[in-house]
Ligand SMILES: NC(=O)C1=CN([C@@H]2O[C@H](COP(=O)(O)OP(=O)(O)OC[C@H]3O[C@@H](n4cnc5c(N)ncnc54)[C@H](O)[C@@H]3O)[C@@H](O)[C@H]2O)C=CC1
């Protein structure tokens with residue numbers, strides 16, 4: 180039996196990788212740098228399946244070079260790198276990995292807030308640097324108990340973050356594209372975007388990146404926040420206007436930022452954000468645990484193999500072509 184041809188733009192965790200290798204003829208990009216566009220185009224010319232990744236742009240032009248493509252899958256819930264309309268136009272289902280990474284990403288996101296509020300990385304550098312001597316200490320942090328957390332983007336991960344924040348005695352307000360009907364269950368009160376910005380002591384961003392959220396946090400928004408505000412972004416870097424964030428942190432418009440995502444990614448070593456004392460940056464590790472990356476890989480392989488077999492994908496974004 181001839182095997183389906185599959186292009187993988189990165190490795191997936193075992194055993195999902197073995198499952199794909201056993202069932203398909205695979206071209207696998209294993210280098211650290213993103214696959215060059217020309218290489219991807221060359222590989223896609225007779226491919227039936229594509230495992231994409233966040234650093235690969237899938238658009239109309241790329242799809243024109245992939246006439247045999249039946250399915251695209253990606254080990255992530257976010258799909259801002261994928262032109263969904265272009266996939267749908269060609270009848271190509273796109274599969275992502277919602278759900279399986281919710282608790283893990285919520286742990287990291289709330290962990291960033293906790294580390295920021297208690298200045299943990301400064302504390303560690305202080306001790307490591309030999310500055311811990313009597314009479315010397317780092318700047319004091321901020322209690323979370325009793326403070327107001329504003330969640331922008333109250334979806335699956337936002338709700339899981341809110342659950343953690345409630346356990347810490349925080350009051351929760353949120354802003355979402357659509358107001359939720361389960362506010363009593365999630366223990367959060369709806370606010371307009373402007374109300375949330377002015378009221379919250381801590382703000383956590385968990386919206387997808389789309390045309391309407393690109394640059395959602397700019398100069399005007401940082402100016403509305405409390406000067407004592409802690410700002411956490413775990414969504415996508417481009418939801419925040421980076422020069423505006425830099426200015427807000429430099430000029431004391433807000434107190435502190437903790438980021439799991441940046442624009443660009445990775446940040447160049449000489450980026451001015453890296454020189455600030457009031458920032459903590461993680462290298463996009465929201466879902467990066469062995470258990471969760473394995474579950475994401477398994478769902479990605481299941482999406483791919485279902486699409487190749489002409490069956491519905493277990494998790495499909497463009498459901499109108501998922502049959
Ligand atoms: N840092 C990391 O490693 C990870 C980051 N993410 C990011 O988090 C995002 C959210 O993931 P989930 O919670 O699973 O998705 P979700 O789809 O369950 O939640 C997103 C929420 O944002 C809301 N939203 C959309 N546009 C909005 C706007 N303009 N203003 C306010 N709210 C808006 C939606 O209504 C929805 O409730 C992903 O799209 C991804 O970009 C997800 C997983 C890991």
Ligand SMILES: O=C(O)C(=O)CO
Nearest residue numbers: 254255256257280466
């Ligand atoms: O799933 C996503 O969207 C991520 O950012 C990585 O898990």
